Amino acid sequence: MREFTDGSTAIVRGALAAGCTFFAGYPITPASPILMTMMRELPKVGGVAIQAEDEISAVGMCIGATMAGARTMTATSGPGISLYSENIGLAVMGEVPLVVVDVQRLGPATGGATTVGQGDVQFVRWGTAGGYPVIVLAPSSIPECYSLTMRAFDLAERFRCPVFLLTDKELNYTMNTVELDEYQDVPVRERGAGSEGPGMPKTQDSMGLFAPYRYHPPDGVPPMVHFGQDVVLRFTGSTHDERAFITKHPPTVDALNRHLAAKIEEHRDEIELVTADLEPGARTLLLSYGVTARAMREAVQKARGGGQKVSALTIHSLWPTPETAIETALDGVERVVVAELNLGQYRREIERIAHGCEVLGINRVDGELISPDQFLEVIR
Amino acid sequence: MQEEMIFSGFGGQGALFAGMVLAYAGMDSGKNVTWIPSYGPEMRGGTAHTTVIISDEEIGSPIVQRPSAALVLNNPSMEKYEPLVKEGGVLVYNSSLISITPRRTDIRYVPVPASDVANELGNVKMANMVALGALVTATGVLSLEAVIQALRDHLPESKHEMLEPNVQALRRGAELAEPVVA
Numbered sequence: 001m002r003e004f005t006d007g008s009t010a011i012v013r014g015a016l017a018a019g020c021t022f023f024a025g026y027p028i029t030p031a032s033p034i035l036m037t038m039m040r041e042l043p044k045v046g047g048v049a050i051q052a053e054d055e056i057s058a059v060g061m062c063i064g065a066t067m068a069g070a071r072t073m074t075a076t077s078g079p080g081i082s083l084y085s086e087n088i089g090l091a092v093m094g095e096v097p098l099v100v101v102d103v104q105r106l107g108p109a110t111g112g113a114t115t116v117g118q119g120d121v122q123f124v125r126w127g128t129a130g131g132y133p134v135i136v137l138a139p140s141s142i143p144e145c146y147s148l149t150m151r152a153f154d155l156a157e158r159f160r161c162p163v164f165l166l167t168d169k170e171l172n173y174t175m176n177t178v179e180l181d182e183y184q185d186v187p188v189r190e191r192g193a194g195s196e197g198p199g200m201p202k203t204q205d206s207m208g209l210f211a212p213y214r215y216h217p218p219d220g221v222p223p224m225v226h227f228g229q230d231v232v233l234r235f236t237g238s239t240h241d242e243r244a245f246i247t248k249h250p251p252t253v254d255a256l257n258r259h260l261a262a263k264i265e266e267h268r269d270e271i272e273l274v275t276a277d278l279e280p281g282a283r284t285l286l287l288s289y290g291v292t293a294r295a296m297r298e299a300v301q302k303a304r305g306g307g308q309k310v311s312a313l314t315i316h317s318l319w320p321t322p323e324t325a326i327e328t329a330l331d332g333v334e335r336v337v338v339a340e341l342n343l344g345q346y347r348r349e350i351e352r353i354a355h356g357c358e359v360l361g362i363n364r365v366d367g368e369l370i371s372p373d374q375f376l377e378v379i380r
Numbered sequence: 381m382q383e384e385m386i387f388s389g390f391g392g393q394g395a396l397f398a399g400m401v402l403a404y405a406g407m408d409s410g411k412n413v414t415w416i417p418s419y420g421p422e423m424r425g426g427t428a429h430t431t432v433i434i435s436d437e438e439i440g441s442p443i444v445q446r447p448s449a450a451l452v453l454n455n456p457s458m459e460k461y462e463p464l465v466k467e468g469g470v471l472v473y474n475s476s477l478i479s480i481t482p483r484r485t486d487i488r489y490v491p492v493p494a495s496d497v498a499n500e501l502g503n504v505k506m507a508n509m510v511a512l513g514a515l516v517t518a519t520g521v522l523s524l525e526a527v528i529q530a531l532r533d534h535l536p537e538s539k540h541e542m543l544e545p546n547v548q549a550l551r552r553g554a555e556l557a558e559p560v561v562a
Contacts, residue, residue, distance in 0.1 A: 004407045004415075029421070113421045174442050175400075175415040177407045298440025369443045 001180045007145040007172040008033035010183075011101060011165065012041055014149030015073050018188045020099075022070035023049040024061040026080065029113050030169040031103040034075040055083035059100070063087060066096050067235060069226040071153060071191070075101035078120045079109065081127055088162055089128035090237045092260060095213070095222060097156035097163075097191070099149070100124075104168040104290075106341075106367050115367030116169040118290055118341035122348075124164045125319045132257070133264045135271055136164040136319040139171065140293040143182040148273075148316060150186035155271060158194045159263055160221050166318065168341070170369060171291045194221035214242035218255065219262040265320055272322040275314040276329055279304070282311040284379050285333040287326075287350060289315040292339050292370050299375030310379045321349050330354050337362060337378045339370050381411075381436045383521045384444040386461055388429035389453030389474075391419060394508030398451065399430035402512060405522050405530035406434035414442040427456050434521055449519045451511050453494065455480055472515045472557070474507060490518045490557045497552055503542075506549040513553025520560040524550065 011034055015023070023042055025035040035051060042049040048065075052058035055076055062072040076084065081102055091098050104120045106112030124136050135155050139148040145167065152163040195215075210231040215222045222242075225233050234244035239253045247253065264271070277300060278285075288296045293314040300312045313329040315322060330336060335358035338347040344361045351359045360378065364370050385402070389395035396417050406413040412435045419428035431444050449470040450461040458473055458480045465471050467486045476495035492514040494507035501510075509531075516524050528547050535543055 002407060004404060004413065110421070114419055170416060170442070173417050175403065175413075176439070176442070177412045177414075295441040295443070301440065369441070371443055371445060372441050373445070 002177050003180065004175055004177055005142060006033070006175045007139070007142050007167055008037060008103075010142045010145035011075070011149045011167070011172070012037040013183075014146040015099070015153070016041060016045060017146070017185060018071070018150045018153035020071050020073050020153065021047040022062065022065040022072040023047070023074065024052045024058040024065070024072075025050075025075050026052050026055045026058045028055075028077045028080050030105055030172055031075045031077045031080070031101065033172065034101060034103070038073075038075075055080045056087065059084045059087040059091075059098075062098055063091050063094065063096050066098055067094070067227050067233075069191075069228065071097070073099040073101065073153075075103065077103050077105050078111075078117075078123065081120060081123060085128050088134070089130060091162045092128060092130070092132050092134065093237050094235050095160035095260075097160055097224070099152045099156055099163050099165060101149075101165045101167065103172050104166065106365065112367045114169065116291065116341060116369060117365065117367070118168055118292065119345070119365070120166065121318060121340070121342060121345040124166060132260045133320060134162050134164060135159065135264060135317070136166050137273070138166045138289045138316055138318050140290055140314055140316070142171075142176050142178050143184065144316070145171065147184045147186050150188055151273070154186060154188040157189045157191055158221070158270070159267070160194055160224065161264060166290065168291050192224040195223040209243055211242040213240060213244050215259055215263070218259045219266040220259075221263055268320045268322070269324070271317050271320060272325055273316040274322050274325040274329075275316065276325060277313070278311040278329055279309050282309040282332075283334045284310050285329055285336040286310060286312045286339065286375055286379070287315065287329070287336055288312075288339040289318060289346065292341060295370050295372045296339060296375055299372040299379070302372060303376060303379050308379055315346070318346065321353070323353055326350065326353050330357055334358060335360060337375070339363075339375065341365065341370065381434075382439075383434045383449065383519065384447050385432045385434075385515075385519075385521070386429055386444065386447045386450045386464075387432065388427060388450070388457035388461055389508070391422065391426050391428045393453045394505060395451070395453055395457075396428055396430045398508040398512040399432045401509075401531050401534070402516070402522070402527060403432050403434070404534045405527040406432075408530055408533065409522055409526050411435060412437065412439050414439050416442050427454070429457065449515060449521070451515045452478065453507065453511060454478065470515070470518045470560075472511055472518060474511055476507070488518070490514055492553060492556050494553065497556070498549060501545060501549055501552065503545065506546055509546045509549035510553035510556070513550040513555075514557035516550075517554045517557040517559050524554045
């Protein structure tokens with residue numbers, strides 16, 4: 001069976017399959033179809049979808065809904081992420097599972113509101129005060145929009161943090177024929193699953209008080225309790241101890257901030273996701289993500305059809321950087337070409353990793369997509 | 381077979397919808413298809429276009445540098461896409477509104493008075509279907525019956541009072557073009 005559909009629809013379906021029960025958003029091209037579709041579909045399964053009064057409230061509502069027990073998602077575009085920024089920080093500090101879809105468009109400010117871009121790659125990673133890590137996934141096809149949305153929910157539950165799904169106008173708006181069996185379900189962990197297993201933290205402190213933010217070891221994840229359950233739950237954006245009481249006690253604050261980074265960065269292997277198409281003897285590695293990777297894959301087929309050797313790496317987990325997979329792909333090649341619809345944002349990451357290997361970029365910021373021919377020009 | 385087409389006109393002329401109907405017909409005929417909408421931030425009056433690919437093979441990149449066929453409904457679209465059509469390709473244009481004289485000798489022009497015909501049929505908004513009918517005949521990309529069936533199957537229920545007039549518009553357009561010589 002086949003259908004004719006787009007990325008926005010696949011994201012909504014992925015969210016529903018992942019058990020999303022709450023969505024809030026504010027209209028913005030090119031993310032509005034997700035809001036519209038959520039408002040149509042979520043009530044049918046008993047969930048709530050709200051058009052908030054603005055972006056700040058939309059993400060705030062999501063944080064509140066998560067802390068009250070919902071599984072939540074919001075969707076916007078780059079200018080909306082600007083307004084989300086403060087509350088993204090709150091979700092990082094409060095360790096709130098939350099899926100944020102950024103359907104990228106071109107340029108700063110209103111920019112090319114209806115045109116494609118991939119300029120938010122560094123922005124979503126560093127988009128809130130303090131610079132603590134988030135997880136960013138980037139689908140490159142409609143079926144991946146579905147499966148990576150599910151995966152985003154899973155990782156949000158596992159690590160108690162905001163997870164971004166980074167897409168773009170073309171991925172969300174372009175309609176394609178898709179075979180139904182191309183949609184791959186991803187298991188989504190239950191809330192609190194991240195704190196299960198050996199060394200699970202006790203939720204009572206030495207005085208018998210409930211400790212909602214007790215984590216152990218430093219890269220562990222605190223158990224998840226909701227407002228309305230039969231314990232007193234506190235929630236704060238300030239530096240806090242395990243009971244969520246505000247503190248400036250240096251060792252406690254130091255441990256908290258290191259924990260927020262460690263719980264993600266020390267578990268890169270659980271997050272890392274790439275599609276590696278490596279050919280022995282290839283001297284050139286093409287590297288891309290999102291919609292640009294589609295043109296890359298077409299170019300690889302054409303080049304190989306013409307007898308050329310070439311390797312390709314599609315990055316699905318942009319942050320934390322999948323260093324192991326990138327190092328493996330770089331092994332033996334002389335040059336890597338990073339293609340993206342910005343002026344070289346992810347190329348910086350590759351330059352950091354690619355010792356002794358030439359790093360080139362294919363970059364477009366004119367609202368058009370990088371074509372397969374642009375890739376073919378750089379293969380040798 | 382891979383046909384790469386561009387449909388372009390003012391917002392409201394229905395270029396995107398015409399492309400969508402053809403894309404559905406392609407899918408229902410067992411082909412792979414992609415449909416990319418492209419428009420400006422204007423609420424109305426801007427130009428809008430869609431790129432449609434219909435292929436027997438899996439479609440990698442959905443973008444098209446040189447379309448094998450184009451359907452243009454207004455002068456700005458004629459200006460933009462006439463030079464891009466592939467050598468030997470087809471350009472269907474709305475001769476009711478387009479005053480530009482064709483400039484190339486290496487493509488096949490199909491002038492269709494789409495707005496006038498649609499007016500005669502009772503609603504100028506159907507110019508897109510007249511032009512689509514002509515494009516289908518001129519390119520042979522799919523059968524006219526497949527396109528009519530796609531319209532029947534995918535036009536939202538709320539618009540069904542316009543179904544038969546649109547079918548008529550497709551048929552009239554199809555008669556106005558010379559079939560492709562195989």
